[in-house]
Amino acid sequence: xxxxxxxxxxxxxxxGKREIEFSLVDNVNADEAFAAILKSFPSLQQNFQDxxxxxxxxxxxxxxxxxxxxxxxxxFTAVSGG
Amino acid sequence: MLSEKDFxxxxxxxxxxxxxxxxxxPNDCGATVTxxxxxxxxxxxxxxxxxxxxxxxxxxxxxxxxxIAQAHEQFEISLVGIVHRLGKLEIGETSxxxxxxxxxxxxxxxxxxxLIKELKRTxxxxxxxxxxxxxxxxxxxxxxxxxxxx
Numbered sequence: 002x003x004x005x006x007x008x009x010x011x012x013x014x015x016x017g018k019r020e021i022e023f024s025l026v027d028n029v030n031a032d033e034a035f036a037a038i039l040k041s042f043p044s045l046q047q048n049f050q051d052x053x054x055x056x057x058x059x060x061x062x063x064x065x066x067x068x069x070x071x072x073x074x075x076x077f078t079a080v081s082g083g
Numbered sequence: 084m085l086s087e088k089d090f091x092x093x094x095x096x097x098x099x100x101x102x103x104x105x106x107x108x109p110n111d112c113g114a115t116v117t118x119x120x121x122x123x124x125x126x127x128x129x130x131x132x133x134x135x136x137x138x139x140x141x142x143x144x145x146x147x148x149x150x151i152a153q154a155h156e157q158f159e160i161s162l163v164g165i166v167h168r169l170g171k172l173e174i175g176e177t178s179x180x181x182x183x184x185x186x187x188x189x190x191x192x193x194x195x196x197x198l199i200k201e202l203k204r205t206x207x208x209x210x211x212x213x214x215x216x217x218x219x220x221x222x223x224x225x226x227x228x229x230x231x232x233x
Contacts, residue, residue, distance in 0.1 A: 009139050010209035011220035052222050056207070059142035075139060075207075079223035082136065082143075082167060082208025083120055083179050083199060 002027055002070035006038055009077045012053070015044050023074075031055065031062040038076060045076065052079040084155060089163050091147035093140055095170040103180040109161045114188035116195045120179040122172050132213045136169045136178065139207040143167070146206040150198055158194035160185040165198065167208060178210075 006023045013019045023041070025034055035055045039046050045053065055062045056075040068074070088107045104117040122134050151163045162184040172178055181198050185191035203223060210221050 007139065009207065010137055010211065011222070014220065049222075054207075056139070056142060059139070059145055061205075075142070077139065077207060078209070078220065080203070080205065080207050081210050081221040081223045082138070082206050083203040 002068075004034070004068060004070070004072045004074050007073065007075040009075070011049065011078045012045055012076050015048050016042050025068060029068050030064065031057050031066045031068060032064045034068045034074060035062070035076065038074070049078050053077070054079060085148065085152055086155065086162055089151050091144060091151060091163075091165045093138055093143060093167055093169055095168065098166050098168050098177045098180050100177055100180050103164050103166050104182045106164060106182075107162055107184065109184050112161050112184040112186055114191050115182055115184040116188065116191040117180060117182040118195050118199055119177055120181075120199070121177045122174050124174045130214060131174065132215065133174065134172045134178070135211040135213065136167075136172065137209050137211075138167070138169055142207050147202070150201050150205070153201075154183070154194045154198055157197065158183075158185070159187070159190040160194045163194070163198065165202070167202075167206075169208070 002025055004023050004025060006021050008016060008019055023038060025037060054077055057066060058073050100119045104115055124131055147165050154163055160183050164182040167179045181195055183191040183195045212219055212221055
């Protein structure tokens with residue numbers, strides 16, 4: 002199945018893309034999906050190890066939530082608005 | 084629950100702080116506390132030239148809405164307005180306005196402080212700081228947003 006993955010700010014700059022289509026095996030949960038994404042983009046973990054946040058369909062992720070075909074995932078660093 | 088007149092917005096245009104503060108003046112309220120957050124030039128010895136803000140817009144709006152709903156649960160307030168600016172901001176320009184109207188001032192002060200603290204922790208907006216020697220995406224201090232929101 003395929004999901005859309007969005008990057009913002011520092012993560013978008015680090016990989017040079019703001020949006021990708023990403024293939025996952027069926028029935029993976031959110032933690033597994035994000036682990037697969039980080040494996041494909043090692044620079045994210047190298048640069049932002051502890052500060053990465055993940056969202057699924059515009060909500061902060063729940064770890065064992067099952068990802069569905071067409072879901073919108075996002076990978077970004079600790080937020081800094083205000 | 085949100086009240087009918089609560090508002091939360093993202094804009095690339097300059098924010099008129101007074102307009103946000105006075106957009107609604109509920110007749111059961113006696114005070115509005117308004118935070119006008121703006122771009123700081125000097126952080127100790129370091130000089131900022133300008134900031135660039137970017138957001139995950141649909142999620143940022145959802146998170147702002149959640150914060151306002153939580154504020155209504157926690158504080159005796161009538162109305163919240165939040166407007167955050169995106170794009171390039173010069174020194175002194177307003178980046179965020181949070182306005183809280185309440186029957187009595189104390190709840191409005193407390194809710195406003197709580198809202199800006201939570202906004203900086205959970206709402207997916209980022210700032211890039213551009214200074215004389217380079218630029219850096221600012222990373223938030225609190226990295227537990229997902230734990231408390233999941």
